Amino acid sequence: MRQFARPSILVALAICILLPLVLPNNFMLDIAIRAALTAIAVVGLNLLMGFAGQVSIGHAAFVAIGSYGTGIITARLNWPPLVALAVAAAGAALVAYLVAKPILRLKGHMLTMATLGFGVIVNIALVNEVAWTGGPDGMSVVPLSIGTFELTSIMHWYVLAAALLVLSMVLSLNLYESPAGRAMRGLNSSEVAARAMGVDVATAKSRAFVASAIFATVSGSFSAHYLGFISPSISGFTHSVELATMVVVGGMASTFGAVLGAILLTVLPQLLGGLHGYESVFFGLILMLTMIFLPKGLVPSIALLVSRRRRS
Amino acid sequence: MSDLSQFVFSGLTTGSIYALAALGFTLIYNASGVINFAQGDFLMLGGMITSASLAMGLPMPVAIVAALAITTLIGVLLYQLAIRPAGETSVVSLIIITIGASTFIQGAVQILLGKNQFTLPSFSGDASLQLLGAYVLPQSLWVIGVGTVLVVACALFFHFTLLGKALLAVAANRLAAQAVGINSGRILRLSFGLSALIGAVAGIVAAPITTTTYDLGLMLGLKGFVAATLGGLNSGVGAVLGGLLVGLLEALVAGYISSAYKDAVPFVLIIFVLLVLPNGLLGAKSTERV
Amino acid sequence: MLTLNRVSKSFGGVTAVHDMSFAVRKGAVHAVIGPNGAGKTTLFNLISGVYTPSSGEILLDDERITGLRSDELATRGVSRTFQNLQICMNMTACENVMLGAHLRSTRSMVAGMLGTTRKADILLREEALQLMDKVGVGAVAKAQASQLSYGLLKRLEIARALASKPRLLLLDEPAAGLNDTETAEVTTLIRDIAASGITVLLVEHDMKMVMTISDHIVVLDYGKKLAEGTAAQVSQNPKVIEAYLGIEA
Amino acid sequence: AESPIKIGSVISATGPASFLGDPEQKTLELYVEKINAAGGVLGRKLELVIYDDASDANKANAFARRLILQDQVDALVGASTTGSTMAMIPQIESAKIPFISLAAASVIVEPVKKWVFKMPHSDRMAAQKVLEDMKKRGFKSFALLSDTGGFGKSGRTETLKTAAAMGMTVADDQQYGEKDTDVTPQLTKIKTSGAQAILVFGTGQAPAIIARNYQQLAMKQPLYTTHGQASLEFVRIAGAAAEGIRMPSPALLIASDLPDSDKQKAVSIAYAKAYQDRFKMDVSTFGGYAHDGLMMMVDAIKRAGTTDKEKVRAALEATNGFVGVSGIYKMSPTDHMGLDVSAFRMVEVKGGVFKEVR
Amino acid sequence: MTAAATATETSALAVRDLVAGYGGIEVLHGVSISLESGQIVALVGANGAGKTTLLRTISGLIPARSGSVELFGKNISALRSDRRVCAGLAQVLEGRQVFGPLSVEDNLRLGGYSQPGSSVEQLEAMYRLFPILKEKRLLPAGTLSGGQQQMLAIARALMSRPKVLLLDEPSMGLAPLLVREIFAVIADLRATGIPILLVEQNAHAALSIADHGYVLETGRIALSDAAGALLQDERVKTAYLGL
Numbered sequence A: 001m002r003q004f005a006r007p008s009i010l011v012a013l014a015i016c017i018l019l020p021l022v023l024p025n026n027f028m029l030d031i032a033i034r035a036a037l038t039a040i041a042v043v044g045l046n047l048l049m050g051f052a053g054q055v056s057i058g059h060a061a062f063v064a065i066g067s068y069g070t071g072i073i074t075a076r077l078n079w080p081p082l083v084a085l086a087v088a089a090a091g092a093a094l095v096a097y098l099v100a101k102p103i104l105r106l107k108g109h110m111l112t113m114a115t116l117g118f119g120v121i122v123n124i125a126l127v128n129e130v131a132w133t134g135g136p137d138g139m140s141v142v143p144l145s146i147g148t149f150e151l152t153s154i155m156h157w158y159v160l161a162a163a164l165l166v167l168s169m170v171l172s173l174n175l176y177e178s179p180a181g182r183a184m185r186g187l188n189s190s191e192v193a194a195r196a197m198g199v200d201v202a203t204a205k206s207r208a209f210v211a212s213a214i215f216a217t218v219s220g221s222f223s224a225h226y227l228g229f230i231s232p233s234i235s236g237f238t239h240s241v242e243l244a245t246m247v248v249v250g251g252m253a254s255t256f257g258a259v260l261g262a263i264l265l266t267v268l269p270q271l272l273g274g275l276h277g278y279e280s281v282f283f284g285l286i287l288m289l290t291m292i293f294l295p296k297g298l299v300p301s302i303a304l305l306v307s308r309r310r311r312s
Numbered sequence B: 001m002s003d004l005s006q007f008v009f010s011g012l013t014t015g016s017i018y019a020l021a022a023l024g025f026t027l028i029y030n031a032s033g034v035i036n037f038a039q040g041d042f043l044m045l046g047g048m049i050t051s052a053s054l055a056m057g058l059p060m061p062v063a064i065v066a067a068l069a070i071t072t073l074i075g076v077l078l079y080q081l082a083i084r085p086a087g088e089t090s091v092v093s094l095i096i097i098t099i100g101a102s103t104f105i106q107g108a109v110q111i112l113l114g115k116n117q118f119t120l121p122s123f124s125g126d127a128s129l130q131l132l133g134a135y136v137l138p139q140s141l142w143v144i145g146v147g148t149v150l151v152v153a154c155a156l157f158f159h160f161t162l163l164g165k166a167l168l169a170v171a172a173n174r175l176a177a178q179a180v181g182i183n184s185g186r187i188l189r190l191s192f193g194l195s196a197l198i199g200a201v202a203g204i205v206a207a208p209i210t211t212t213t214y215d216l217g218l219m220l221g222l223k224g225f226v227a228a229t230l231g232g233l234n235s236g237v238g239a240v241l242g243g244l245l246v247g248l249l250e251a252l253v254a255g256y257i258s259s260a261y262k263d264a265v266p267f268v269l270i271i272f273v274l275l276v277l278p279n280g281l282l283g284a285k286s287t288e289r290v
Numbered sequence C: 001m002l003t004l005n006r007v008s009k010s011f012g013g014v015t016a017v018h019d020m021s022f023a024v025r026k027g028a029v030h031a032v033i034g035p036n037g038a039g040k041t042t043l044f045n046l047i048s049g050v051y052t053p054s055s056g057e058i059l060l061d062d063e064r065i066t067g068l069r070s071d072e073l074a075t076r077g078v079s080r081t082f083q084n085l086q087i088c089m090n091m092t093a094c095e096n097v098m099l100g101a102h103l104r105s106t107r108s109m110v111a112g113m114l115g116t117t118r119k120a121d122i123l124l125r126e127e128a129l130q131l132m133d134k135v136g137v138g139a140v141a142k143a144q145a146s147q148l149s150y151g152l153l154k155r156l157e158i159a160r161a162l163a164s165k166p167r168l169l170l171l172d173e174p175a176a177g178l179n180d181t182e183t184a185e186v187t188t189l190i191r192d193i194a195a196s197g198i199t200v201l202l203v204e205h206d207m208k209m210v211m212t213i214s215d216h217i218v219v220l221d222y223g224k225k226l227a228e229g230t231a232a233q234v235s236q237n238p239k240v241i242e243a244y245l246g247i248e249a
Numbered sequence D: 001a002e003s004p005i006k007i008g009s010v011i012s013a014t015g016p017a018s019f020l021g022d023p024e025q026k027t028l029e030l031y032v033e034k035i036n037a038a039g040g041v042l043g044r045k046l047e048l049v050i051y052d053d054a055s056d057a058n059k060a061n062a063f064a065r066r067l068i069l070q071d072q073v074d075a076l077v078g079a080s081t082t083g084s085t086m087a088m089i090p091q092i093e094s095a096k097i098p099f100i101s102l103a104a105a106s107v108i109v110e111p112v113k114k115w116v117f118k119m120p121h122s123d124r125m126a127a128q129k130v131l132e133d134m135k136k137r138g139f140k141s142f143a144l145l146s147d148t149g150g151f152g153k154s155g156r157t158e159t160l161k162t163a164a165a166m167g168m169t170v171a172d173d174q175q176y177g178e179k180d181t182d183v184t185p186q187l188t189k190i191k192t193s194g195a196q197a198i199l200v201f202g203t204g205q206a207p208a209i210i211a212r213n214y215q216q217l218a219m220k221q222p223l224y225t226t227h228g229q230a231s232l233e234f235v236r237i238a239g240a241a242a243e244g245i246r247m248p249s250p251a252l253l254i255a256s257d258l259p260d261s262d263k264q265k266a267v268s269i270a271y272a273k274a275y276q277d278r279f280k281m282d283v284s285t286f287g288g289y290a291h292d293g294l295m296m297m298v299d300a301i302k303r304a305g306t307t308d309k310e311k312v313r314a315a316l317e318a319t320n321g322f323v324g325v326s327g328i329y330k331m332s333p334t335d336h337m338g339l340d341v342s343a344f345r346m347v348e349v350k351g352g353v354f355k356e357v358r
Numbered sequence E: 001m002t003a004a005a006t007a008t009e010t011s012a013l014a015v016r017d018l019v020a021g022y023g024g025i026e027v028l029h030g031v032s033i034s035l036e037s038g039q040i041v042a043l044v045g046a047n048g049a050g051k052t053t054l055l056r057t058i059s060g061l062i063p064a065r066s067g068s069v070e071l072f073g074k075n076i077s078a079l080r081s082d083r084r085v086c087a088g089l090a091q092v093l094e095g096r097q098v099f100g101p102l103s104v105e106d107n108l109r110l111g112g113y114s115q116p117g118s119s120v121e122q123l124e125a126m127y128r129l130f131p132i133l134k135e136k137r138l139l140p141a142g143t144l145s146g147g148q149q150q151m152l153a154i155a156r157a158l159m160s161r162p163k164v165l166l167l168d169e170p171s172m173g174l175a176p177l178l179v180r181e182i183f184a185v186i187a188d189l190r191a192t193g194i195p196i197l198l199v200e201q202n203a204h205a206a207l208s209i210a211d212h213g214y215v216l217e218t219g220r221i222a223l224s225d226a227a228g229a230l231l232q233d234e235r236v237k238t239a240y241l242g243l
């Protein structure tokens, strides 16, 4: 895998560089940016779900903490965006750390349920604390500026989003092949075994949780600046499920899968956008067909098919 | 005092609806370990198909039977066309399939039956009864009654029939189940069919109270999942307790604490319950040994 | 090196281990035998921290380790294999063994993300491959663990346990699923392990293996100690013959 | 032939706000068709590019970019909810495209945003209309029951402000979720709160359920709702429980009862008939906003004589006396809604239909 | 090859040129064996040779890619596993595979799933065979010790009163006393005419009790002979008997 990881990152990088050249218009670029920003959160969630095997359907809460953290800090305190981002990420990490300890003791669907609850609570707080968050109607967010340089051009955004995505992929790929990553993957399959080999399971899980929360906040913060507007729906149950779906559709524990899942599920609604009423039918159908024919998710299933083809 | 009994009755009614939604979850979970995200949509289908049949001029009993039959068929088809072809795969993949199915079903209903809100006539009229100082709709009693009957039936099924045991066996160890001669496909089809049926029944008795729209399943499914998990997921009685608890919490919190945070407070409490009872109210402890 | 002092464990009504006391000498091979359900595995689970004793205490080199978690015990040099295989099926065979070396590697997540563990990892892999060769699963190192047959997995667990370089190694039925020739190989392996200074505690129903490598044998029955002694002593003990070995032994 | 004029729209055709989006979408499609059949605008056909945001503001944001960057629309009509509208505004403002929103909250046009207009009556006007009616009936205190969605939240804020300004007491201030199926606990509290009347501020399906809960609890305080319930569907679902409920509504619902002198009568009847003929369902005021939005945009384009965005915007801002089914609009640089409280009629459900309270 | 290797019309179980595997991997490359009524046939082979795969393919848990399986002269290749159990083919799975959350008694009753009705006496018979199971009958099977689970697995397979029995390492994890008991049970079953295909790592014991033996090497039958002859075979001795 390691031998595989390095060139594959180069390929990813090359794709990122070539993409703007082949995309016909700014709208496509816009989609690419959205997909990339989302993918960062999904790559992070994959650390928790794919690596450590702890399914969360409340993860959008962290994306929202990132978005609202930045939004509120820049708007109400007038701090510079990057400082706001750092504070939001630190805040999310702290929240994640505090939540992780009790919640991650739960197993399987019980954990899923607890993360769902966490997400719902954050969502309700965002909806109800109108004075801070603007309530259900959301709030607008200032454009991203670094020093005095204001990022408004879509191309700048593309470069930023792509760079962040590649960085997060490198981190995730490295982790996969490291002792810490192995520990996470090991406890995913057998906590007893991992423990017997000296893995402090509770700590490993909460680290994965905190790390994935940080990825999510970074994604949320930048998205907020990019979109210029945030609303509580980003913390909603549906969005959480969407993120988890991206991980699974791409392929659990596969970093490239996470990215592909994010791209697919970001682009798909756009492709279906003009179908007037038939969007959900097709979306549901495509989701089902993907999982039926590629049950392990896009990347692992395709890798398996390719290796089989090669062998026979 | 009459406030309290009003809250309790209100909680019991919504709780019973949640419980019925939860019951279906446990059936599919018990046979496959899968959380069926389309469970809420079975309830929606029950209500929607009945009201659509009524609109077509069918008499109520016929409409109900039609709704039950069609929903059950959809449950079976969900297994046959989507779950089964996926083969031996991880539980999360199957859960994603049910999410896809849910989206699909809602989309199809929205196209075929529209996005309007529908309702069904109450079975025994709309005049509310006075019980212990509370105003109670006769339909609430229907919901509570049907819920009781179904949960008892489920409990009997799992405790006293070999078929019920076979359902559990398939979830516990698919390979071994096949090796002792259980047709796991048939069992799973049965569990999907039954839970769709229960969902439809629930949807029909609840519709006069909740009214129904094509996306009602989202909310009911979510609450049903919460209730089922709280109950321990593998126990029908647990699911019912979970449902009632969620319903009561919501009503009491709305009544006594804060109606703005009434959806959040139960979640906080539920998470605390799970921290004390990590397997839910009636969930079995893991028996895995090393 | 390991001392059990009146250790008991009960599950609801069943007392699986009752007032168990014995001591394990450093560098020796100790075996625990007894009929099915005698409490051997439970005993292992107590020593390795999977269960907490209901009463009594366990000492490792005079340190009280009662109630410590498995991972805390692992840091003190206790490693084990499992009767009910605990292989990480989502990883390759080699990765499973590398997981065994977890405590000897840089465990920081940040280091892992930054890739600073790569160099050490390559060495770890080499080491793992050598270990796998030693237990006879080197040929399937790259295979996904989920694709291995039972006997191979059994041996993979031994390699993984060894990868942690333990001081005390607990083996729960290492020969189950192996044929006589393979068992003989594992017997030699265990001897080598003991010779390298690792204390081995062994549960096994293959009497040939137990009798040839054990320095000391504890016999359990119904959670209690039935007998204790060298292979020769134990195999002559009528109580042991009646409860466990049968007349012909 | 010349290229068509592109009208872009993002509608909540599905999701919780579909009760708004669905009639809006139907109306837009119907009227674009009608206009084209009648020869189009400025000799060009209209082309409607419409996307469903599934009631998710983030999706609305994405579709707004698509309309701007890819479809390159000339004007925008629609966005069913305030959230979606607000999510679209930053992009529309920077792309400089005239935009008429179909969502209600005052924040959309307060402060005035250069390119953004809106059709529906504000929640504040609804609150004013209702409280005035309460006052007229001699009530001094009322209970507020609002939903936790965008409409309810902002309605709650406006109602509380208006009540303070009008010297009314808010005896109880309860909330409920848009998807709730039972609101008896809140109503039970309200019942004994000493409130003389109740105002339900919310949209969607819950108010019909509230009406039934109200009936179940045998409550006596008069019940008010808002223009969020101004549709026959509400009456149909609430059944007998709807009887006696009052709400502020545009003229559309009582069109046939209007005196012939009323300017809105003809246009309202025409719209209601066209809609009912085509879709075989009751017309709603939400569709009415879409009708007015589209017609006003077309009107502005005609008056501007071009699709030049700045000129259309200026024409929109100069709209004066445009007669829609929802009211008679008069825009200005300081008012991008163009309606006042007089556009609302207080109606009451009587015998299953809406009757104006005079 | 001796006579027993070639299946006849009257063979209880005849496997011909069976090819099977997992995903992209072929494990069995054309295996033929046969089992006559009243016979015990032992199958030995190294770890990973494909013994388990062969048994699972015979019982239909893994699809065969080609080749056929005949039970009492009837081709059952196309049947699902549950139909094969109904037809009288029972299997003790490798690694116990009990239904962990279900009680011991439920496990046993499910063993008789394919033969509803007659299970009560059979249940008692199993409890007589393994008294510990009766003691634990209301406990979840997952809490049993390894050996107790193995007993349960064997008893569960016997519950269906099989006509042909496939045993995958039945003695694994059993105490010496019980191993002997199990082998006695196997011999008893043969005496009642039930043919048994026995996979055992305890090759010596297996071949000692068996009538015929096969040696499986990487998915192919390498040797087939009378069990007694195999016990004396030098290759078998060094590779499997540890001599």
Ligand SMILES: Nc1ncnc2c1ncn2[C@@H]1O[C@H](COP(=O)(O)OP(=O)(O)OP(=O)(O)O)[C@@H](O)[C@H]1O
Binding pocket: B289, C011, C014, C015, C016, C034, C035, C036, C037, C038, C039, C040, C041, C042, C043, C083, E143, E144, E145, E146, E147, E148, E173
């Ligand atoms: N979690 C548990 N709950 C209930 N009973 C248990 C539990 N764990 C073990 N037991 C009981 O304790 C006894 C000892 O089990 P243990 O697994 O230690 O036996 P063992 O000596 O390892 O047997 P074997 O040789 O068959 O592996 C058994 O009777 C078993 O049923």
Ligand SMILES: Nc1ncnc2c1ncn2[C@@H]1O[C@H](COP(=O)(O)OP(=O)(O)OP(=O)(O)O)[C@@H](O)[C@H]1O
Binding pocket: C146, C147, C148, C149, C150, C151, C152, C177, E022, E023, E025, E027, E045, E046, E047, E048, E049, E050, E051, E052, E053, E054, E094
């Ligand atoms: N699920 C699987 N996927 C892929 N390959 C598998 C799978 N299970 C087994 N194999 C491979 O098939 C071959 C035969 O395995 P099998 O389990 O049949 O061996 P066995 O003879 O029973 O060995 P043992 O004595 O260890 O039980 C092995 O090489 C193994 O790696």
Ligand SMILES: [Mg+2]
Binding pocket: C040, C041, C042, C083, E145, E146, E147
């Ligand atoms: Mg044991």
Ligand SMILES: [Mg+2]
Binding pocket: C149, C150, C151, E051, E052, E053, E094
């Ligand atoms: Mg095997």
